[in-house]
Amino acid sequence: MRILFSFPHALGAPGIGWTAWQQVTGLAARGHEVHVVTASLARPLPDGVTVTTSLARGRARIPHRAIGRDRAFAWHDRVAARQIASTSPDLVHVWPLAPGATARLARDRGIPVVREAPNTHTAHAYRVVAREVDRLGLTGRVPSAHSENAAHLRMEEAEWAAASAIFAPSDAVAETFLAAGFAPDRVVRHQYGYAPTSRRVSARTPRRRGLRAVFAGYGEPRKGLHHALDAWLSSSAHTDGTFTVVGRMMPAYADLLSTPLAHDSVQLAGFTNDIAGALGAADVLVLPTLEEGSALVTYEAQGVGCVPLVSTAAGALIDDGVQGLLHTPGDVAALTAQFDRLATDRDALSRMSAAALDHAPDLTWAAAAERLEAAYLEVAQPGRAASLPRPVRAHSATGEVVTDADAA
Template sequence: MRVVFSFPHVLGAPGIGWTAWNQVEGLTRAGHEVHVVAAGLARPVEAASVALTLSVAGRRIPHRAVGRDRAFVWHDRRAARRVRAVRPDIVHLWPLGAGAAATAGHEVGAAVLREAPNTHTAHAWEVVAAEVARLGLHDRVRTAHTANAEHLRMEQAEWDAATAILAPSEPVAASFRAAGFADDRILRHRYGYRPSSRRVRPRTGDRPLRAVYVGLGEPRKGLHHALAAWKASTASRGGELTVVGRMLPGYADLLRDDLGLPGVRTVGFSEDVSSVLAASDVLLLPTLEEGSALVTYEAQGAGCIPLVSTAAGADLEDGVHGFVHTPGDVDALRWHLDRLQIDPALRTWMSASCLEHAPALTWDVAAARLAEVYAEACGRDTVDEHEFAA
C-alpha cells in the first residue's frame, strides 16, 4: 500500500518518536511504500520519501522557536501538500494538528487514520487528576496529562476528521467507546519491540527476587503503588528493586522515604533498558492510565515477567506471561510478588513463557497487523460525522 505517514514531532526520539519510527521501518521492510512527513529525525529511516517540516539546511528548528501551535499548523499544511502529490491509499496521522492533511486525504479518496497512543485525552486527564488530588500533589506536580482545553479541542477536531482511530490496546479502545465513538471507527492494532542480540534464558535459582520499574516517575505510572507493594512483600526481604526513569520533583519528594528503603535504588533515565530488564526477574508497572507500554513488550523479550495493571495495555496472558491486577490494587501486586518469590519453579516457567511469546511481539509482527488494519480501512467511506457523539 501507499502511505503518507505524518508525524509532527521528532521521528525516532524517545517515547512516541520511537514507536512511530518502528512503524515506518516495519511497514517499509514489509514492502509498503511509505512517505514520511516529520518535524525532524533523531535517527535515519528507510522510506520511499522523507520531508522534514521543521528543519533548515539540515538543522532542526525546535517547536518552541516558532511557537508550538504555529509549528503544528505549518507541519499539517506541508503534510497536506504531500498527500495531494502522492495520492496515497492511507493517511496515517499522529497528534497534533492534522486538519489540513485529513482534508487532503479525504479529497484524494484515502482512508484517514488517527493514531491514539494513549487513552482518550479526557479520560486520561480525569484519571491523572484524581490520583494527583488523592496524593495531595495538586499544586506540586504538572505533567503532560494535565488538563488543557485548547489541546483537547485540537485533538477532538482530529478524531472527528479521521475515518477511524488506531487503538494499540483494549484500554485505549474502551476509552474511545466510552466517549461515544462507534465500534467500527476504532481499529485495533498493536505495538512491538526490537529483539536484542543479547542471549537471554529463563530465570532460575532459589534466590531473592530482582524487580525493576521502568518509566517516568509520576503519579500516572503508579510508582507509589509499586513501592507500597514491594515494601509489604516478602520479596523485599533481601530482594532488589531498581527504579529506572526520570523523577518529577514534587513526586520524588513524596516518595523519598520509600525510595530510600534498603534494596531500593534509583538510577535515573537509561538508554539501555534491555540490559536492566535482562538483569531482572520481574517488571513492575502498576500504571493508572496508558496506551500500550512498550516496556511490557521489551520485558517479555528479555524473559522478565511483567506484573502490570490492566491499564498498561500489555499483550500477555494473565498467569502465563505475567500477572495482571486492577489499577490501584496494591494487595494484588504484593501477592504476585510473593508468589514469584516463594515459588522459584513458577518464576522459571513464567520467564520461559515470556521468551516463547516474544517472537509474536516484534515490530515486524506489529507492522503486519497494521497493514491488515490499513486494508480494512481502505474499504470504508469517509467519516460520517453523525455516526458518533461529538
C-alpha cells in the same frame, strides 16, 4: 499501498518518535511506498522512503517552542495536507497533534484516514491523571504531558472527527474511545513492538533466591510507582529481594516518595540507555500504571524473559498467569500478593519467564508491521484484511481476556 505518514514531532526521537519511526521502517520493509511528513528527522530512514520536514532545513531544526507549539503543529498540518496532491496516497496515517487539515482534506477526497492513538482518549487521560495527582496532594507541582490542555484536546477532537478509524495499540486504549461514544467499527486494534538485541536470554531458574524487581519508566504519578513501592514494602519479597527504579523522577514526586525510596531494599539506578540490560538483570517488571497506551517496556521485558507484573491499564499483551500477572490499577493488595507469590514460588516464576520468551516473537516490530498492514487493509480494503494476522491475545482494561478475533 502508497501511504502518507504525518508525524508532527521529531521522527526517531525517544518516546513516540521511536514508535512512529519503527512503523515507517516496518512498512517500508514490507514493500509499501511511504511518504513521510515530519517536523524533523532524528534518525535516518530506509532508502525509498521520501521525507518532507516541516520544521527543519537541512540539519537545522526549528524547535516547536520557537514559534509556539500550537502554531508549529498547525504549520506542520498545512505542510502535510499539501503533500496529498503530490503523493496521491491510498491511505493517510496521522499522529497527534495537529488541527486536522490533513485528515479533513483526505476525507473530502475519499482517501481513508487513520489516526494513531498512542494513549487512551485524551479526556480520559486528563481525568485519571488529575484525580491521582490531587489524591497525592501534588496538584500544580508535577507538570505532565497529561495535564489538562483544552487547546490540545480540541486539536485531537478535530482529527478524530475527520478520521476513518482510530488505531488503538491495546484494549485499554480501545475501550476508552468506545466509552466516549466512538462506533466500534471506527476503533481498530493494532500493536506496537520491541527490537530484539544480540544479548543471550534465558528463562529465570527455579533456584531459590531473593526476588529481583524493576520499575522502568519516568517517575510520575501516572506510572504508579507509589503503588509499586507500597506493595513491595508490604510484601515478604522485600526482606531478601531488591527493587530497582530505573528512570528519571519528577522532583516533587521523588520528594513525596523519599521514605520508601530510601529503604534498604530499594535501589535508584537513574536513567539508562540499556533498558534490555536492566530488564535482563531482573526477575519481574513492575508497572502499576494508571493510564497508558501500550507500554513498550512490557514488550521488551518479555523479550528477555522478565515477567511483567502490570496493571490492566498498561496495555501489555499478556495472558494473566501465563506470561505475567495483571492487577486492576490502584489495587495495591493484589500487587502485594503477586510479589509474595513469586518470591516464594520460583517454579511459577520460571514457567512465566519461559512463556514470555516463547511469546516474544509475536511482539517484535516486524510482527507489529505485519499487523499494522492488516489494520490498514481493514480500513481501506476490508475484504483483503480477513486473511491477514490479527493482534495477539490481550487483556482488556477490566481484566477480561479478549480473543484474537475480539481484539480487532
